[in-house]
Amino acid sequence: MDDESSSRVSKEPVWSSWSSWSTCSQSCGGGTRTRSRHCPVSGACRGSSSDSPDDCNTQECPVWSSWNSWSMCSQSCGGGTRTRIRSCPVSGACRGSSSDSSDCNTQQCPVWSSWSSWSTCSQSCGGGTRTRIRSCPVSDACRGSSSDSPDDCNTQECPITWPMGTYGLLKPITGCPNQWAATGLLHQDTNNYVGGGHYNSRSSPHHVSGPYSKNNMVLPFCIKRVDIADSDDRSWPAGQYCIFRKGGSCPAGMTGGSVLWDDEDDENKNRNRGVLPDGIYSINTRIQFCCQTSGHTSNPIYLPTDKNFFLFKYTYKCQQVHGMRATSEYFFWDTENTGNDDEATGHHPYEGVVYDGIRLEFCYYEPI
Structure with missing residues (x-):
């Protein structure tokens, strides 16, 4: 080989060492990992910059427990939601979500009756309160309170009379x-x-x-x-x-x-x-x-x-x-x-x- 040929061979770019393997694409049940190398002169090195994928974490995945019972519905009527959960024996290793939700009590809510008349004022003068109530045809099924906010009444100043007795x-x-x-x-x-x-x-x-x-x-x-x-x-x-x-x-x-x-x-x-x-x-x-x-x-x-x-x-x-x-x-x-x-x-x-x-x-x- 003459000097000119020797000079040409020694100047071909050389791949770097392979990088470390990437994180496995799955934590269990079989995944792949990759590694790469780079060429100092882009496109001048012979071969691929990526290695063939390597199998990893081929062990069988943990299995979710059965779903637990549904929670109480968030509403007694008019549409609410309920939830349930399940657990994984190895934290973060099971595929999917640990919680589930569902619509519930979508039937129309019962309607409150009209408000009753105001009660007798608690004081005849000097400032008292009165109340009123309403009823629901299905116990605890209507939204809101059965009693209204107290209303001020008889706020006029009390007359001062002689004390009781003889x-x-x-x-x-x-x-x-x-x-x-x-x-x-x-x-x-x-x-x-x-x-x-x-x-x-x-x-x-x-x-x-x-x-x-x-x-x-x-x-x-x-x-x-x-x-x-x-x-x-x-x-x-x-x-x-x-x-x-x-x-x-x-x-x-x-x-x-x-x-x-x-x-x-x-x-x-x-x-x-x-x-x-x-x-x-x-x-x-x-x-x-x-x-x-x-x-x-x-x-x-x-x-x-x-x-x-x-x-x-x-x-x-x-x-x-x-x-x-x-x-x-x-x-x-x-x-x-x-x-x-x-x-x-x-x-x-x-x-x-x-x-x-x-x-x-x-x-x-x-x-x-």
Whole structure:
């Protein structure tokens, strides 16, 4: 071979080494893999750049388990879906999907009835709610709720009425609360002996209706003796105050007591008329009271403000009432001097039995 021929042979391009085998096309059940090589000068090397496919992963594939039961349908009617699954003993080695789905309950849904009428409002005033319902001809088959969203009702402000029960108040010069038809009057013949230097007395100004003198005292009453229940009824609110008892027992939440006046023993002229608080009215006078003691005088309570009224003090302070101005007033009774039997028992108005007589304090309320 001459030099020219030798030079031509040595310059023919040569294939690179074969690459590594590719990943098998199947993980089981028989697949193929390939490998390739490249020529430094494209198209100049003799032969193919790809090797013949090589069989691989010829072992038998794992088999899916049986399908499990269908799941519950996603809808009870109107078309839903249900699913089922199966498992492979070798994760990722089984061919196909592990889950299946199917249409179900494609029948038309039952239809709700019309809404019922609204229920009675939960409150007669001050804001309540009412409800309404509907029914489904097939239990649990209708879509949505059987009850409507609560509707606001009776949002108007509540009228403030006198608390429920029967009871009495002192009668002011402006008259009794509206719709209280019963009134009464007690004339007490107090001590006539003036040697001790004590007389009946009262505060100034004074707003109790009726006359008064040094030796006689008149108490006028406003009596609520009919307890008509209605939707606005409520108990006496927590506070510290007293009222006259009427009807044999105190209103709910209040506790009772009494005050005994030892009136004039000589030629006693005690007398009364009309409707009186519970008590004993004879030569001496015992009146029954009901007191609220569970709150604080500084926390205002709600009572009607359309007319002036009195409340007895339970402590030395006036009970605060929304929308009303309170004026402190008092009565002092100069009771019998000889063998005096004045007495205050249980829960009674402030102050009770004092030296030489009885002093009761009360508060006059008028709109601000």
